[in-house]
Amino acid sequence: MMRKKWISLLLFCVITVCCNAQTVGYKFYSQLDTVKKSGFYNIELPPALTAHLKTDYSDLRIVNDSGKWVPHVLHFPTSEVVNDAIxxxxxxxxxxxxxxxxxxxxxxxxxxxxxxxxxxxxxxxxxxxxxxxxxxxxxxxxxxxxxxxxxxxxxxxxxxxxxxxxxxxxxxxxxxxxxxxxxxxxxxxxxxxxxxxxLPVSYQTKSFQNPPVAIVQKDSGKISYIKISQQQPYHFDNISLNLSGVKYFSREADLYIPVGNNHSFSNPGQLLHSFIISNNSTLQFKVPFSNATIFYLIINNEDNLPLKVEEVNTTVNPHYITSYLEKDNNYKLILGNELATFPIYDLSNIYTKISDSISLLSAGNATAFKENSITVKPVKNNKWILWSAIFAVLFILLLFTIKMVKEVDKRKQDDSL
CATH class of the missing domain: 2.60.120.260 (Galactose-binding domain-like)
Structure with a gap:
């Protein structure tokens, strides 16, 4: 009987550790709305969530109350094309x-x-x-x-x-x-x-606009250097400019992403994209996908007066995840794990595109896990606490040892009778 209890306790510990292993390493979570009916749901990923995700979304999971992963499919609606088109x-x-x-x-x-x-x-x-x-x-x-x-x-x-x-x-x-x-x-x-x-959703969806950025501009010689800083590492694949100072213009511009922490106007980093800014364009530019917190815009003015960059907006095309969720169960997104890799789900081979008939389920704001936000403050002269804990553990082990020895001696006496 005693042996069965120990085995049950061991299995419980193993299951608990496995469940915790599926959520360990994730820094943030977002509570999903209540699921009122079992079925597939689309979950939109706004900037408040993507700011805590890698650009490939490999560190995004849906988990249930037990902390176990729930399969999902990632969608990029504006780039999804039917393969057998005529x-x-x-x-x-x-x-x-x-x-x-x-x-x-x-x-x-x-x-x-x-x-x-x-x-x-x-x-x-x-x-x-x-x-x-x-x-x-x-x-x-x-x-x-x-x-x-x-x-x-x-x-x-x-x-x-x-x-x-x-x-x-x-x-x-x-x-x-x-x-x-x-x-x-x-x-x-x-x-x-x-x-x-x-897909029909391509023209129905609208880009997410990220929060305002900070702009620092320096004009030197024939070049204008503009440093743009986002409040968080928001994802973006489009930028738009609001320019003033010259009525008619057409100039080359380069977008740079810093490499490492040592960057400046003279060392802006790696070239991400080049384009032409002109007065007869929309000044909206599609750029390679990025989540750079800081990036630089270098404008070649040639012999013209410099342009004044009044405003820079970064936007991102909407991304969704689709998952089958059970009625009355509680689910949340967990995100922000630099070591995470893409999960392999059967669902990715079964359900491959968003349907307009699927209901949209909202996600709450990103909240930091408590264990990731606890700050341990150093305490002076606390060696006595450590030694007290060690002696307490040794004392408990000694009591268990004495008890086990007595039980063994008692069994030997019973066997001799």
Whole structure:
């Protein structure tokens, strides 16, 4: 009987240690709303949470009351594309194609479309464009007045297709005007429409804007140095600028990310991205994904007066996780573990895209675990406490030893009888 009790106690300790092992090392948690019905849920990840995550989201987990991981799938809606899309060629004319603008008039033979694909010869250049619709090719109505075209070179072949997604429209004609800013135009081979090119959520989602940044600017010679500091390591993949000082301008700008703690205007770090800032652009730029707390913007003014950077905003496209959650159970997100790696769940091979019909479950603010926020204060002259604890432990061990010896002697006497 005594042996069974010891085995049960040992199993309980092992299970407790295993549960704790799945949450150890995580610095923050976020409580999820109550699950009122069992099923799949989408959980949005706002800046208040992503500021505590690595940029690959490998240190994000959903846990239940027992501290055990609950499988989830990570989603990047704006980049999710259906693999088996069917493309249809669209008729078009090109009334203008020069270093100022490239204009495309597209004929829509279908009733409703929500995307137009530009088949472009491989290039690393980027351009902004506008999209309008018309029923008579004379009176035009805006659909989107700021679209970044950033084609990714095809892994095989010499051309790739860049899709412009927009709300479903039934205009008979569409007009795309690409702003070339006195640079060579794209070579556009064809224009297509895809039956399922981009997930519907791509044009419905809006970017998260991060909290305001601090700006320090230094103008020296022909260069303007701008240091931008975020309040926390918020994720961002877009930046927007508010400039003043000169009415007409077109200048090269470089974005740098510091490497290590030793950085300055003269040593800004590693080049992340280069782009052109001009008065006839939206001054909104897509940049490689980053969570740098500090970054530098270097503007080449040449022989012109420097620009004044009034405001810098960083934004990030929304990210979600999808998980199957049970009714009336309590769940929370745990995050912030530098040693964490990607979990391997069966769910990633079963459920691969977000559906509009899935309910959205909100997450609370990030809260630090208590064990990570406790500060141990040094106490002077506390050796007597340590020695007292050691003697107490030795005394208890001595009592157990004496008791065990007595029980062994008693058993020997009983056996001899």
């Amino acid at each position: 493309n249809f060629d669209l008729k078009y004319t090109q009334p203008e194609n020069n270093k100022v603008n490239t204009s495309l008039i597209i004929v829509n033979s279908k009733n409703v479309i929500s995307n137009i694909g530009l088949v472009i010869n491989n290039t690393l250049a980027e351009r902004f464009c506008t999209l309008s619709g018309s029923n008579d090719s004379k009176n035009w109505f805006v659909i989107n007045d700021s679209i970044l075209i950033d084609p990714k070179p095809a892994a095989t072949g010499t051309a790739n297709t860049f899709f412009i997604a927009f709300p479903p429209s039934n205009y008979r004609f569409f007009k795309i005007v690409i702003k070339n800013n006195n640079k060579d135009p794209f070579e556009i081979r064809r224009i297509v429409q895809s039956s399922t090119a981009v």
